[in-house]
Amino acid sequence: MSATDNSRFVIRDRNWHPKAFTPDYKTSIARSPRQALVSVPQSISESTGPDFSHLRFGEHDNDLLLNFNNGGLPVGERILVTGRVFDQYGKPIANTLVEMWQANAGGRYRHKNDRYLAPLDPNFGGVGRALTDSEGRYSFRTIKPGPYPWRNGPNDWRPAHIHFSISGPSIATRLITQLYFEGDPLIPLCPIVKSIANPAAVDLLIARLDMSNANPMDCLAYRFDIVLRGQRATHFENR
């Protein structure tokens, strides 16, 4: 465990993150609390977290083109997804675990509960993990996931997206979020996206096409930076 001072992480801004109760996103009805939230002071349990710097990674953990290889490459648009993890004051987060999972090019997850009629891809598992470097950088190589329909409204489709979990320096900073792709017309129609009130917050979830990082004749690239909660000390010291 890496120790930090108690009670230093800034409270999540509930006007920026989606509200818990957003009935157009049906499952939020059953999942959201019915009573006022109780504020619990941060203790060492929340302001510390695992030290990932000694985690042993497999050779292809961040390469979804190769990490489920069954004798071929997955079908789909080959892409690099790169970015940096920062705290809300712009400080890069080094040595933190970035995990991601996604559907294949047809919009199908390799998960026992996914019954969508698009077929599984024998060469695509759909999960990856990476550790940020000393400047907070991570990268994944994968295929662009397909959109898929879901049982919500009569005709709701998820935009193409990649799920992300970022641990950050403590339990209090862990963020689970989704990456969307620039230019996808399904983004503004999605009830999950619409649960986010502030368009500027939605904008931060959209990865940008990054031609400067694309490999000619190989793969396109998208850029997705991630912002976690910051520590109060950073703010007041004005570093």
Ligand SMILES: [Fe+2]
């Ligand atoms: Fe999904």
